[in-house]
Amino acid sequence: MKGGTWYDKMQAVDRRIIYLVLLVVCAASLFIKASIPVNPDTCSADLFHYLMTMPTDKPIIVESDWTLSTRGENSASMEALLRILMRRNVKFVLCCAGDPQAIQVARNTLKQINDERVKNGERRYTKWIDYVDLGVVPDMGSMANAMSTDFRSALKGIKNPNENGEPEAVLNSPVLKDVNAIEDMPLMINVTASATIDMLVQRLSPGKKLVPGEKMKGKIPLACMCTGVMGPQALPYSQAGQVVGLGIGLKGAYDMEYMMEHGLNQPDAKGRMVEYKPDPTPVQGFPGSVNFDRANRYYLTLHSALGLLILFVIVGNVGFYASKASRRAR
Amino acid sequence: MILAAIQTNFWAAAPHSRYCYWMMAAAFLVGMAMLVGCLFAPTRLRKPIVWTVTFLAGFYWVLFYFFPEPISRKPTDIARSGIEGFAFVLADGNAPAATIANSVGAFLFGLGIYSLLRIHTNNVLKKRQNWFFSLMLILSLICMVAYGYGNWWIKQHNPGLIDTQARWLFPNYAFDMMFDGLLQQMDAVMFSLVAFYILSAAYRAFRIRSVESTVLMASALLMMLSLMGAVDFAWSGVLGKLTHGDPTNFLNNFALSSVSNWVKANLQVPSLRALDFGIGLGGLAMALRIWLGLEKGGVTV
Numbered sequence: 001m002k003g004g005t006w007y008d009k010m011q012a013v014d015r016r017i018i019y020l021v022l023l024v025v026c027a028a029s030l031f032i033k034a035s036i037p038v039n040p041d042t043c044s045a046d047l048f049h050y051l052m053t054m055p056t057d058k059p060i061i062v063e064s065d066w067t068l069s070t071r072g073e074n075s076a077s078m079e080a081l082l083r084i085l086m087r088r089n090v091k092f093v094l095c096c097a098g099d100p101q102a103i104q105v106a107r108n109t110l111k112q113i114n115d116e117r118v119k120n121g122e123r124r125y126t127k128w129i130d131y132v133d134l135g136v137v138p139d140m141g142s143m144a145n146a147m148s149t150d151f152r153s154a155l156k157g158i159k160n161p162n163e164n165g166e167p168e169a170v171l172n173s174p175v176l177k178d179v180n181a182i183e184d185m186p187l188m189i190n191v192t193a194s195a196t197i198d199m200l201v202q203r204l205s206p207g208k209k210l211v212p213g214e215k216m217k218g219k220i221p222l223a224c225m226c227t228g229v230m231g232p233q234a235l236p237y238s239q240a241g242q243v244v245g246l247g248i249g250l251k252g253a254y255d256m257e258y259m260m261e262h263g264l265n266q267p268d269a270k271g272r273m274v275e276y277k278p279d280p281t282p283v284q285g286f287p288g289s290v291n292f293d294r295a296n297r298y299y300l301t302l303h304s305a306l307g308l309l310i311l312f313v314i315v316g317n318v319g320f321y322a323s324k325a326s327r328r329a330r
Numbered sequence: 331m332i333l334a335a336i337q338t339n340f341w342a343a344a345p346h347s348r349y350c351y352w353m354m355a356a357a358f359l360v361g362m363a364m365l366v367g368c369l370f371a372p373t374r375l376r377k378p379i380v381w382t383v384t385f386l387a388g389f390y391w392v393l394f395y396f397f398p399e400p401i402s403r404k405p406t407d408i409a410r411s412g413i414e415g416f417a418f419v420l421a422d423g424n425a426p427a428a429t430i431a432n433s434v435g436a437f438l439f440g441l442g443i444y445s446l447l448r449i450h451t452n453n454v455l456k457k458r459q460n461w462f463f464s465l466m467l468i469l470s471l472i473c474m475v476a477y478g479y480g481n482w483w484i485k486q487h488n489p490g491l492i493d494t495q496a497r498w499l500f501p502n503y504a505f506d507m508m509f510d511g512l513l514q515q516m517d518a519v520m521f522s523l524v525a526f527y528i529l530s531a532a533y534r535a536f537r538i539r540s541v542e543s544t545v546l547m548a549s550a551l552l553m554m555l556s557l558m559g560a561v562d563f564a565w566s567g568v569l570g571k572l573t574h575g576d577p578t579n580f581l582n583n584f585a586l587s588s589v590s591n592w593v594k595a596n597l598q599v600p601s602l603r604a605l606d607f608g609i610g611l612g613g614l615a616m617a618l619r620i621w622l623g624l625e626k627g628g629v630t631v
Contacts, residue, residue, distance in 0.1 A: 015530045022529050038559030039566060039587045068514035069521035100439070101517075104509060138435025139428065145394075146428035153425035161486070228557075235594060236603050251557050299559065305525060306554045312533040313547070320537050 007326065010319025018312065025308055029301040035261075035292055036254075036299055037272070043238045044255035045276050047223050047245025049264060051084050052283050054186040059091035059131075059175045061188040061220070063140070063196065064106035067099060070193040070227050075109060076253035076295035077225035078191045080260065082113045086122075087286055091175045092131045097140030097196055106191075107133070116290060132160050132170040140196065144203040148218035151182045183215040187244070189223040197224045197234055201242050209241040225252060250302050253295035260291040381623040388621040390427060394420050446471070474508055481505035549593060556590035 004012070040048075054060075062081070066074035085092055094110070096102040110125070118124050125131060134155070137143045146154035155171055162168040170176055179185060188204060190197045206219040221244045224234050228249025238246040247256055262268060263285035264276040276283070285291065343350035371379060400407075400417045409415030450464035458464075480501030488497070498506075538544050555561050566585050573579035582588070619625035 013533070018530050018533060019526050022526060026525075036560045037563045039562055039585075041587070042591065067517055069517040071518050101509075101514070105514065108510060137432060138438070139431035142428035142431035146425040149421055149424040153422075154428055156425070157429065165487075232594075232598055232602055236599050236606065239595065239599055249557075251559065254559065303558050303560060305529075306558055309529055309532055310551065310554060312529060313536045316533045316536065317538055 005323075005326070007319040007322035010315050011323065013312075013315075022305065022308060025304045026301050029304040030297060032300055033297075034300055035296065036303070038251075038255060038258055040255035040259055040274055041248065041252065043235075043246035043248065044252050045245075045259065045264065045274065046238070046278075047225070047247050047252075048084075048256055048259040049276055049279060049283060050187065050221075050223065050244045051081070052088070052264075053279075054090075056088050056090050058179065058185050059093055060085070060185055061093045061095065062106075063188065063190045063192070063200070064094065064096050064109075065098060065102050065196045066191060066193040066227075067101045067105050072298050073227045073249045073253060074191055074193055074225070076250060076293070076298065077247055077256065078106065078109050079113060079294055080253055080256040081189065081191065081225060082110060083286075083290070084256075084260065086113065086117060086125050086130075087289065093134060093170075093175065094131055095134035095137055095140075097137050097143075097199075098194075100136050103133075103136050120290065128160055128162050128173050128175070130175070132173050132175045134158055134170065141199050141203065144200060147182050148204055151184075152180060181218070182220045183217060185220055187223060188220045189225065191225045192230065193227050195230060195233060197222070197226065197230075197237065197243070201237050205237070205242040207240075207242055209244060250295060250298055254299045257292050257295045260285045260289075261287060263287075385621060385623065388617075390420075390423065394424065443471070470508075473504075474513075477501050477504040477508060549597075552586070552590055552593060556586045562586040 062085075064078060066078070068075070084090075094103075094106060096106060110131075114124050127133060135158075143154060152171055155176070156169065158170050159167040160170050160173065162173070182188075182204070188200065190200055200222055204218075204220050205222050206216040210216065210221060222237075222242065223245045224237070224243050225247040226234050226249070228251070231246075231248035231252075234243070234246055234248070237243045247253060259274055262274055264274050264283040265280055266282050266284065267273040343353050368376070368379060397417055397420055398413070400414065400421060403418070403421070407418075409418050447468065450467050452458075453461045453464035454468065481504075484499055484501060536543075536547065538547055562585070566587070569581055569585055573581050576582075616625065
């Protein structure tokens, strides 16, 4: 801007320069590896604690409702979740509601974590034995109702390839053969980019935090890992105890990775620890395994982007007020 | 033995049984008759037909939620009264209702594809403005469906294939390139563009001009800083030094995470809950109007 005062210039930075600065700063941040210390959110700690202490003899349901448009947040959450489940040998039922792309994205993430396990000398999670795949459920509302009333009837028509590659009812698989009702399972977790948790809370939530071993007919403890945008909408469920844990956005995913590395109520070498007040029993994470991954890579970028946003808002406002003061003086 | 495999009722015949095939044939005939009936129905009858179907569909769920539910029912139980028998029918009908809803939901995909093809084929045939993009859409659709099914079929018949990329065939590579290489990446790019607009818009428009905008900016700043773990952690360290590590010190209330949690718990969540109540009541009223045929939009044909 030629001939303008400094405060005019502060208010009129070319948008292309803003775009370029954001691009360079975010791209550069992706190449920096840094383990950032955090104070995990209470709802993230609730989720981690539940995942690490729930019984492992029954499967859980993983409903994956996201695509790569929200990769930054949901992918990191899904990866952390799958790592925890596989390391604890928890069997699971994979499904998705609505978006037909979501199930393929979930399968790709599952394959990626499986490949990572094989590379690290760990056992591959096998379809039919360790997990079953329900595919896309176009109307999850009705399906949730049906699962609540009669779990086995609701899933009766769904088949997966068995050990011999022959299509067979998923109910006969080692994953579901001992599950007679939805309340037999310890958790249904929704990794989502939209408001799908609302429908699950309406139909399947026990409405309170169940004590260990307690069951409620047709109900299952719920948890959610959602995007930052959907976080505020899910927060009331966390506060009311309608979900047992909640990971919100990239911060929630990073909290999970941080707790996977440091555990709960476990002091590290510097004496710092993630304190979980509701249950002071130490919970061991997975030190020495791949814990910090995608969320860690993106978290510094989030810092840079938010820092830049704050900086530009300050620059714009300083220019605005300087200009206003100058006009008054004239 | 799996209980679900041996239980049969009106809604669920044993797979591959003669009864099952008879029921399928009957359902097909009834469905076709209803379709033909609807096609030839006088215009004035269409509204009552839509209303009746809507009412019956909704009535099932009303009964399902409000009718007494069978308690501790075992699969071998026989109803002791008509009321209990009706409760059994309602409960047994739930899984088929979900199957019907899922089937109808799946048909919507087909309807969407039909609609897309109709519009864009016309664009191409009549060489309307930007017809080339319509052609690209049709070609992309056909390729994704063809290679998607090819990929699925090959993997169904070669169970270990998915884990061994070296054994992939052309449809597997083509689907991988089209779905993961193109579609998903373009999806991510579209979404990431929002960041550029948010930054530019915040810089140009986010000005402290009033009390309301100051409150908004203060809370936004607080939330953004609390999302930055490094800032939160560093600030907690500063507070730790000021309080000499005393957890009962009043200053600990000013940790970023504590303040942001307070804002979320005491300001944000109650406001959202109030909104949810409003939306819930509005949704209930709208559902009742559609169910009872009072809402014109719900039954317009």
